[in-house]
Amino acid sequence: MKNAGRPQTGEYASDYQRYIDLATEDDVVAALDAQSHETATLLGSISEQQASHRYEPDKWSIKQLVGHIADSERIFAYRALRIARGDTTPLPGFEQEPYVANAGSDDRPVSELVEELAAVRRANVMMLRALPAEAWSRVGTASDNPISVRALVFIILGHERHHLRILRERYLGAPTSPRTA
Numbered sequence: 001m002k003n004a005g006r007p008q009t010g011e012y013a014s015d016y017q018r019y020i021d022l023a024t025e026d027d028v029v030a031a032l033d034a035q036s037h038e039t040a041t042l043l044g045s046i047s048e049q050q051a052s053h054r055y056e057p058d059k060w061s062i063k064q065l066v067g068h069i070a071d072s073e074r075i076f077a078y079r080a081l082r083i084a085r086g087d088t089t090p091l092p093g094f095e096q097e098p099y100v101a102n103a104g105s106d107d108r109p110v111s112e113l114v115e116e117l118a119a120v121r122r123a124n125v126m127m128l129r130a131l132p133a134e135a136w137s138r139v140g141t142a143s144d145n146p147i148s149v150r151a152l153v154f155i156i157l158g159h160e161r162h163h164l165r166i167l168r169e170r171y172l173g174a175p176t177s178p179r180t181a
Helices: 015-023 028-044 062-084 096-103 110-129 134-139 149-171
Strands: 139-142 143-148
Touching: 015 149, 028 149, 062 110, 062 139, 062 143, 062 149, 096 110, 096 134, 134 149, 143 149
Parallel strands: none
Antiparallel strands: 139 143
């Protein structure tokens, strides 16, 4: 599927608008594939010492940030799969803090976390490329709100962009361009 169309208001909770706004491409699956390479390049330049850095004492380390991105993508993609397959069971929300606290990301090499994130993305891109056209507009319920498959995919793209912007600005001190925002 080259163009699932942009999700419309009503296909997702307003909390996700900031992520949808960051996903500007028409071909969201190609954008996910390209983003995976960009992310791996950026994260591959981070040393083990840097990966343990927190820009404030109560903030996540870079390792925890990478683990959070992978876990969140898994959850969003799982929701997309269930809804795409016509499962109408309401799906629960998730609290990110316990996931981060219990993932053990700080105890793992950053290279392993980067490899895991790339594997998660590769599997999801393959799944999304195989979806039939009608699956993209299916709407289910997650976190007590309606959400479409295409909205979930745009959220995955925008969520990672959001966190990479934070990584560049707050952890690495690098300015960001509108494209990487």
